[in-house]
Amino acid sequence: MPFSHVPKNPGDLIKSQDWNEALDAVVALFAKFNGGAGHQHSGSGEDAPPIGTSGIADNAVSTAKIQNAAVTAAKLAAGVIPQIGIAVTGGLSHGQNIPVPAGFAVNECVFFATLNSVPQDEFVKITWDNTGKISIWKQVPFLNQPGVAGSSLASGIAFGKKGGW
Missing domain, CATH: 2.60.40 (Immunoglobulin-like)
Structure with missing residues (x-):
């Protein structure tokens, strides 16, 4: 649920709806820091945009973190696995x-x-x-x-x- 900030003036009462919306937004923000459940860089809703090739540093991903069968022969350097x-x-x-x-x-x-x-x-x-x-x-x-x-x-x-x- 998108959170939109409505400015308040000093002395305004904090309504429970305002407080709940603010807390829901904070909880949703922290959920995006959970690598297993959120922050997928899908580009949809409030999720982060996809990361382009130039945005990933060399050696940023270790071999152990690459999913089995995720790499095709086309991505391997010539001669790495001879037939x-x-x-x-x-x-x-x-x-x-x-x-x-x-x-x-x-x-x-x-x-x-x-x-x-x-x-x-x-x-x-x-x-x-x-x-x-x-x-x-x-x-x-x-x-x-x-x-x-x-x-x-x-x-x-x-x-x-x-x-x-």
């Missing part, structure tokens, strides 16, 4: 590829692989290329020749980063 993706898979056999994370190109990824099942008494070697293609080789005893390790399986992981590594 990164990870794809993990198992059960890969010779000649298969480690999958690329969704939304990434092969040239934006680095690949790693490890054997997770090898038949008994086989000497097996695993390699992968820069496209994520797995090669699993067994060393044929006494011939010193490589052969495809048909029943060996591998797990692979691809790390993607927008723009590449």
